Amino acid sequence: MLLPLNAIARGLPPNLGQLASPGPVAFELGPITFRWYGMLIASGLFLGMLLAQRLGRRRGLDPERIGDLTIWLVLGALPGARLYYVLFEWDRYADRPLQAFAIWQGGIAIHGAILGGAIATLLFARRYRLSFWQLADVVAPALVLGQAIGRWGNFFNSEAFGRPTDLPWRVYIPPAQRPPGLADAAYYHPTFLYESLWNLGVLALVLWLFFWGLRHPGRLKAGTIFLVYFATYSLGRVWIEGLRLDSLMLGPLRVAQLVSLGGIALGIVGLLWLYRLKRPLPDVV
Template structure:
């Protein structure tokens, strides 16, 4: 065995009486809590009402989880439908299977509708939650380690991930160590969260531009990480489906950011309420 390799977890959960608690679910919930806490704080700093954000966050989390699960089931339908498959497993999210793309898209749609309902800027709301999303993704990816899933190609690097035989894909039964794709994405998203917080102040990003930077950062890293993964998914023209989604999202976000920089420079002046709270960000004067 390689001395520095990442070991496989001893178990994927534990029991409280007859109920199994999955570590994957705990990681997802902790990530949601951290994102909600940070986003709430940023929302209030910009003049927003804390109770109103709690309502928004609850709706976005529920809708986002539904969207994430739907995306996974639709794009990996062969895991749940067909000969020998149990369609009811499509409702079992404790064992993994959440597609971030679906969560962001459906959760974003809910945020847009709520922003219209409460009559404030959707871009400002998206900016408030963008860094928290990356931190939530960072923490949530740890759950993939507990499930021994979403790892990359075989490698003998010192940081290789050891995978138990029962979790190895078909054709790799004799290969013990793989690229820890979950760790690469954890590092990328965690670094991205701090980078967004810094860039917001350094470059006076606002009016939806910070969220666009979130999309650029995540899709750029995900494209290369996706190319490492060997878990069974649907391919189109030799590429994994999520590789196309990453590339399209990255290009679209670059075009959108250029448009935003030209059309809407600077911050919005306390978009959620007045007066500006003490200790909040100092907005750039709109041009």
């Protein structure tokens, strides 16, 4: 846990059990501002690429080719994540559309990133005549590692938090960032932390599966790791999203929960197809 120095400055009791963001700016170098949000996303991408290259090598894939795929993933995932978010929050950007490009201020959606990344991977697989499902299995652990790291950008931006709480691990939210009607509530569920920890658990699971498959050749079918990732990540997102106060909405429904329920169903159906019906996943290349 972090010592909430800014909380002390506001006259709040210094409690080592609570989280309090030091702010979105890491440091400034002349006219250039380095923000935690962007730095964490960049770190997640870099570490994810290294992990994917190591896993790809174990699957017989060229690490340089995986490095090339990373570029395609960035070009697909980041715009997809931002576009997804902006479409469901268009009222915020209708009068100032240029703000839709200010990704460093926060406001991306992981489901948009997954969709954009999947399209980029599909195009990449077709371009280089590779198996989409083999690539997806290698990318999935890297993706969830990046998610676990990137979620901490929400902490520094004081966003993506949950309902008010007095739990010991609560997070302090500055007044300017609090939702309407909750100006007097200072502490909230750190849902970014919940999701980061959940993602680390998913990472451990899919890595265990990956290396189990290496020890048992032929028993782990192509696409398994991606399906397990998508189902288990979605399972966590369903309950975590239920705590959040800033969900993207489709009428009275939370978009992330709807998509996550679809992800759980997709994962289960895909695994039944692979292991119950004993058929390979349809070739999408």
